[in-house]
Amino acid sequence: MIPVVRGVLDPTSSTDQAAPLLVLGPSLGTVSDAWAPAASRLTATHRVVRFDLPGHGISPATREPFTMADLAAAVLVLVDSLGGGRFRYAGASLGGAIGIELAAGPAGDRLDGLAVICSNAKIGEAEGWTSRAEQVRRQGTASLIAATSGRWFAPGYLTREPDVVGRMLKDLVDVDDESYALCCEALAGFDRRADAGSITARSIVIAGDSDPVVTADQAAELAAAMGARSELLADTGHQAQVERADTVAALLTAAFPANRYDAGMIVRREVLSGPYVDASLAGITPDTRDFQRFITEYAWGSVWTRPGLDRRMRSAVTISSLVTAHHWHELELHLHAAQRNGLTKEEITEILLQTAIYAGVPDANTAFGIAKRVFAETAAAAQNDDASAHAADDEED
The missing domain is CATH 1.20.1290.10 (AhpD-like)
Structure with missing residues (x-):
């Protein structure tokens, strides 16, 4: 089943309809607002769309299982609703996995550029994702708070930016439990490692040196397999687009030329x-x-x-x-x-x-x-x- 994902055109986006479309994909448990600081630095030259995963933010909850291929198809439905054609894509964590699925599958000939941020062609092990899905169904996403704050951010970030972390963890609690669990199960079945070398879109892989989910070595291996540029950000955890919004925006600006x-x-x-x-x-x-x-x-x-x-x-x-x-x-x-x-x-x-x-x-x-x-x-x-x-x-x- 293809779920519904809804997106918003950043209000500061270029008004030039000829400007390239840049789609920003979120991490599991976050909403599109997490991309806002980085997105605001990209809107001068792009029409920027930030979307939410099923049951997150403005996207409706779902009760039917779906795959990563279904999520990629849902993104294409969103892009086509905005006029279709070629586009650029940047995604963090699960959002990055969607980008790999798009590039290796239905949008391989439509992508002008791909940025994979703190993500991989296979993230973690299936057992870990199915276990987390079961936990959320029993106890809700609130049960993930303690583990998530340490997994998402580099040491010291919570102290430096308590308001940012607080908002993001509140967004996690507000996510629909069943939709979150279904996203976990989609990740459990996701493995595009054999197809990474077939991706032809101009690509960049961005990683955080303190990310425990997708390590620096794993990100480097992905970049090598894709023939992509690789960037490792210092003192950065799993939410690089949040922790290093300026740096990520600068890297995307360089990777996605405006003309x-x-x-x-x-x-x-x-x-x-x-x-x-x-x-x-x-x-x-x-x-x-x-x-x-x-x-x-x-x-x-x-x-x-x-x-x-x-x-x-x-x-x-x-x-x-x-x-x-x-x-x-x-x-x-x-x-x-x-x-x-x-x-x-x-x-x-x-x-x-x-x-x-x-x-x-x-x-x-x-x-x-x-x-x-x-x-x-x-x-x-x-x-x-x-x-x-x-x-x-x-x-x-």
């Missing part, structure tokens, strides 16, 4: 390397400025940012196209980029062999010569890095 040019520039730097792009920008003249902006906005901001293909595949297609069109200077650049995107020397060799059949042996021969030079440069750079690392170790010894 196509900014998005393209980020990808361009990641693929071609920062120094190369800096050199290109330094060489801009009044005659080439518009062309450089065109490349960044349309090649990098419109095509390379699309979620339909991962960067390895895009590099493979680009290599073949450049060989076919005899663009040898660009080929050298993109052979370096392909290795940065994760293609191995052996895979690039196979791509050139395949290209030889359809683009012609002479062109492939030229491409292999360029690849040989690129591989040698890569090997030499790696050898220099190893030598520098050994030298640094010797100095420490």
Whole structure:
């Protein structure tokens, strides 16, 4: 069964209907107000929607079991009610798990960006969630207060912000017991670890160093599996979006560029390397400025940012196209980029062999010569890095 989740458009959101939609997902036991401080820092460039889980805040209670896939479908219903189309998503804890479900499932081709905050592709063990569901059905969410305050916040936060903690714990008590228990059971059945590597949305994983629910090591493993940027926040527990609202908002602003040019520039730097792009920008003249902006906005901001293909595949297609069109200077650049995107020397060799059949042996021969030079440069750079690392170790010894 697909439950109902209701959301509110942040009142300070951008009034520009062309502004990207950013959906903020909550942690279990919290309401959308917990996102308000961070959300207010994102509304200048986004239409920001904060939603509540079933039986939380403004979302109606439910008595029918549901899965994480059902919760993801409910979020899509909400997004479609706001006009549909592409959107960005950031979620904390259970909200982050919904984001992973969206990215690995029904919204994989609709997400422009994903932020997973204090969450994982599998959170805890099924037995723990079913046990908590039973406890809440017997004793209500009020029985969770003592354990929750220590689980949610880093040491010292309660002393620094007693009013914030008090409000959040009151919201927990007000949550519908059965809906909370059903959320626990949805988490008990949630495991997307095998699918994390298939997520193509541009992603960031944010963790707290004092989070006992999703540890720093677990968050780092998730980021590696997703190929995502990873950020660890100091002196932060399980509610990073609350404890570090300013920092989280700043990270989301950087991860979710407000326009196509900014998005393209980020990808361009990641693929071609920062120094190369800096050199290109330094060489801009009044005659080439518009062309450089065109490349960044349309090649990098419109095509390379699309979620339909991962960067390895895009590099493979680009290599073949450049060989076919005899663009040898660009080929050298993109052979370096392909290795940065994760293609191995052996895979690039196979791509050139395949290209030889359809683009012609002479062109492939030229491409292999360029690849040989690129591989040698890569090997030499790696050898220099190893030598520098050994030298640094010797100095420490």
